[in-house]
Amino acid sequence: MKQSVKTRIILLLSGILLLQSCTKAAENTAAAPPPPELPVYTVITSPATVYQEFPTALEGKNNVEIRSQVDGYLDKIYVEEGAYVRAGQPLFKIDSRAYGEQMHMAQANLQVANANIQKAKVEVDRLEPLVIAKVVSDVQLRTAKANYAAAVAAASQAKASVGGARINVGFTTITAPVSGYIGRIQYKKGSLISRNDANPLTLLSDISEIYAYFSLSELDFIGFQKTYAGATLEEKLKNMPMVDLIIADNSLYPQRGVMKIVDGQFDRSTGAISVRAVFPNPNGVLRTGNTGRIRMPQLFSNAVVIPQESTFEIQDKTYVYVVGKDGKVNGKPVKISGKTESYYFISEGLAKGDKIVFTGIGNLKDGVLIKQKPVSSDSLLNAKPL
Helix, strand or coil: CHHHHHHHHHHHHHHHHHHHHHHHHHHHHHHCCCCCEEEEEECEEEEEEEEEEEEEEEEEEEEEEECCCCCEEEEEECCCCCCEECCCCEEEEECCHHHHHHHHHHHHHHHHHHHHHHHHHHHHHHHHHHHHCCCCCHHHHHHHHHHHHHHHHHHHHHHHHHHHHHHHHHHCEEECCCCEEECCCCCCCCCEECCCCCCCCEEEEEEEEEEEEEEEEHHHHHHHHHHCCCCCHHHHHHHCCCEEEEECCCCECCCCEEEEEECCCCECCCCEEEEEEEEECCCCCCCCCCEEEEEEEEEEEEEEEEEHHHEEEECCEEEEEEECCCCEEEEEEEEEEEECCCEEEEEECCCCCCEEECCCCCCCCCCCECEEEEECHHHHHHHCCC
16 A cells, blocks of 8 residues: 555646756747748859969050260260151261361371381382392382382271261261160260260160060969960960950050960069069050059859859868758868859859858857758849859
8 A cells, every 4th residue: 555655746747847857948939039041052064264464564565765875975966755767867966076076087087097008018019120130139029019018007996996086977867777766865965975974865665566574473484384275384375365455544455465484483572573564655645654463364264153142261271161961061172263243153062953041141150050042043143243
């Protein structure tokens, strides 16, 4: 009888405890919030072109310092600053009177030297028959022939002096070595000009073509070599698409340029290598000293595309939240190979058809269950084109 009472009490207590636990479980179940509803983007692939920009300094095809090769007073200035001149056109005139007199003196010396040749020749002709007749010693004839040879040499020297004097007279007229635009003229009429002057008379810039110099980092250069086909650097340059130039007012220069030259080595101080692009400049819009940005295209035939707002960064690495088949999210690192204003192109970490959380990733954690709200990639691309 006592045992039966104890058994009933134990069963009663067990029932009460079981009822309480069920009640708490029900309360906990009722209090659990529903999973958050978040937009989910299905990864697509698409052909695309992205651009890298590099600051550049522009120079004309030829930039020539115009200097005088003779000393003297600046007698005439034939051109204005900023004027366009053609190759061979006179630019400046140095007072040539002193050089003209030097040429006249050299010509007179040449005439004297030629006369001495004739005189020495006469003496040789006079002595030859006398030596044959043994009237005079052959020593006199050999001396006469030596004098003749010396007269010929002196005439050659005098002729060279005439040529040098004539060249100096020609140097008094300074002409344009190439076609181009005249820069600032450093001297005025009447100024004393010297071959050793620190400043040139002016700078003549041939800007029919413009050279745009810019630098590639070591990583950019390695990427360039991997991207374009070709066994040699020259072949890779030929296979590159044409590049654009953005000028100082952020407008796009209408002519496109081609990559021509890559420097032979990296600059140790900057870790970069110099590259040159060439742009036609038929209207002379660009000038030496202009600045801008080179825009280099990078072509993707089948790029994995994701929106930039779907990513987050941790310790210099880029992550996305991938949605699993069970509806739970997990952070995954991705490698970016290019970008546009709104999108990233992924080379590692994602594939076509993967699902990622589009927005609202600020409070997410690994393993969180979400309710998926699909986002149409077409509508997204229409709103924000590649």
